[in-house]
Amino acid sequence: MVHEMENDILAQFPNLACQIKNRAFAAEVKIFLEIPKKKEFEQAQKKLWHEIKENRKAPFMTKGARLKNKLAASLAFLGKSLCLTIGKQLVDR
Numbered sequence: 001m002v003h004e005m006e007n008d009i010l011a012q013f014p015n016l017a018c019q020i021k022n023r024a025f026a027a028e029v030k031i032f033l034e035i036p037k038k039k040e041f042e043q044a045q046k047k048l049w050h051e052i053k054e055n056r057k058a059p060f061m062t063k064g065a066r067l068k069n070k071l072a073a074s075l076a077f078l079g080k081s082l083c084l085t086i087g088k089q090l091v092d093r
Contacts, residue, residue: 021062
């Protein structure tokens with residue numbers, strides 16, 4: 001759904017590319033942190049991690065991006081394992 005939203009909005013408002021990528025990043029991280037660590041979800045987790053890596057610069061390039069997004073992006077630059085470990089701890093609070 002995030003990609004559909006991205007495509008629809010970018011088709012009409014190409015100048016909102018950073019904002020759309022920032023929003024996509026937030027949605028991807030939220031889902032990534034909520035996926036259970038089970039064999040059956042491995043492919044979904046890999047795909048989301050790939051998307052997160054592609055969009056992790058967006059919060060820093062988007063004026064008015066939430067601090068939460070910038071912190072999540074910083075975690076994403078530290079790697080998948082640290083992002084999962086620290087991110088899940090923060091979400092569970």
